[in-house]
Amino acid sequence: MNFDYSDDQKMLKDEARKFLDAKCPVTVVRGVLDDDTRHYDEALWRGVAEQGWLGAAIPEQYGGLGLGHVELCALAEELGRAVAPIPFASTVYFVAEALMLLGSEAQKAKWLPKIASGEVIGAFATSEGPGPVTSTSIRTSVVGNRITGTKIPVTDGNIANLLVVLAKDGLYLVEGPVESEVLTTLDPTRSAARVTFADNDCERLGDEDGLSAMSQVFDRAAVLLAFEQLGGADRALEMAKAYALDRQAFGRPIAGYQAIKHKLADIYVKNEIARSNAYYGAWALNAGAAELPLAAATARVAASEAYWFASKENIQTHGGIGFTWEADPQLHYRRSRQLSLVAGAPSTWRERLVTQLEQRNAA
């Protein structure tokens, strides 16, 4: 038993942090936030590709580094901390994972090397309207090998050249670019679009029923996203702490007031709970353990709660300045919303979690 990163993994994480400190300072994030015409930071994307991160968990035979998923989790944690404005999650956690999980040999051989090299940006298209994705909410359909329907919102749908699309009867691969319209969202540091398929070419991915295939991909993505959320939550706590120590009110630093101290202690407690659950999820993902669906749901609910709480109380701790465009707390507040919803809302995951508990107990 070992409930921590190994020394090698810690080293990888340290290097990732150094890289992102240099290549993804907050000016890079703001470069995307402040400019409506930019959907991600191309230089950072190239840099990350050169580091091999896109293929961290992709086997060497498909052009990846062939590291494990725990290593990918370590990178995710750092990307989350940096609020990296790149389509990493869509491409790696969703599309690469979907291909590795469900793809045929030919599909893997064709796409994974292109993902690892950064040539391909992926997007995972599931939602078609408000509310959770269910068998009745999906109208996108496939006839022959042509797909028709509208997905909204699709994170990175406007910049993707490979989409994994949920249709009524299963998942499909669609090559981009596809017809899309960029949406105004809560987090402009990640782009999202309405994507329309009008008789586009498509190729079946795996032979499972659509919702079950989606949920297997979500389980994997949930663990990886939990690490991004954790990284963000830690960073939000650091920001709140630094500001609280600096800001004086009534003759002393606000960090000395118990209401603020206890607030930060509460953030810390939630972050640690999220970290512990994320570690368990990382193990389950990496080991291909039967516990994955439950571990993933647990990690996701904990991380969503932690990041939400940390990001909102970080703004509160900053007072008026925290509500300005110039101050950085908003970056985490926005990102926390994006990450909590992109693979289904926390309430949906709580429901999945309890379903797992019910099944477990029945077994």
Add this chain to the structure above:
Amino acid sequence: MDFNDTPEEAAYRTRARDWLESNVAEHKAQGHADDMAAARAWQARKAAAGYAQITWPKEWGGGGGTPIQSVIFGQEEAKHPVQYGYFTIGLGMCVPTVMAFADQATKERFVGPALRGEEIWSQLFSEPAGGSDVAAIRTRAVRDGDDWVVNGQKVWTSGAHYSDYGILLVRTNPDVPKHKGLTMFWLDLRSPGVEIRPIHQMSGGSNFNEVYFTDVRIPDAQRLGEVDAGWKVALVTLMNERLAVGGGGGAGPKEILKLAREIDAAEGTLLQEPAFRQKLADWWVQSEGLRNTRMRTITALSRGQTPGPESSIGKIIAANQLQDIGNSAVEAEDQFGIIADPALAPLKGLFQSAVMNAPGLRIAGGTDEILKNIIAERVLGLPGEIRTDKDAAFKDLKA
């Protein structure tokens, strides 16, 4: 990250499991007079096999094992109905303090009997004037030849009524600031002048006591640490306390899930109610998070790191969750929920008992507020509280 046993860990688990199988059966077959007798017998059995205090060195009667082995044994032991709480304070807090500060002869005299469950220890710190603010205690000890003479009162002393010995924090110098005039002793709770009066708790039980001292003589040889340096000794006990206390005690997500399957709700069972399911998920997330946090602490321990004040989060989460789950279960039972009789209430009144015991858990071993201060100050490095009493002599402080 590997949550599976290594081959050595798996072998240890098998040995522990086999040992437990046969020994729990023999233990049950013995037919003990009462819960305490059963607890002592079980403790002695574990001690003989090296399963009491697995991480203590063998020379002290421990198992000479690793923190992970201790966790493994705990996981396996939890599957059997042999959990007794009588020795937690002694073995978790008092005896380690004795081991850290007493001379060799004293250690040899006490460690073995405590380990075997023959002698029970109490922690005599809190007083009416000092709970959270432990250093505000007033019980006085005055030097008289080779002895100290103690007068005053302790309160909330868990288990004093069945304990043999205790570690006692007293004031030896009121002319200096409060933290600087304290001294720690160990004492025989049957010494002349010690009077133990059980306190009736709101939960109905009487697990803690008032302890009065009237001219109690304690030989100087029973001092732990230097004169007036008792605060340093107390901190060692308090550090261990945060590791020793924790668990919510039975009424967790698994138990309420069991109830929810059986109890009727507006439509179907409680388990089918969306609002209930959302709460259940959050409780699961917390208790799993706590379980895995403990595992992270153990990993740090096994790498030779000392556990920090991080362990404070365990008690905050567990105690609050116990109160919350208990209350939700009781509400779900609707009008019936007020019944606490174990013969009638679902799961033998487990949740009613949780509701009534949780308030104590949120206070004992440091209140939520104090634990949050600890996290804020010692983990996050935020400023300490404003202390108007820090430099004043204790005798000049407002009562």
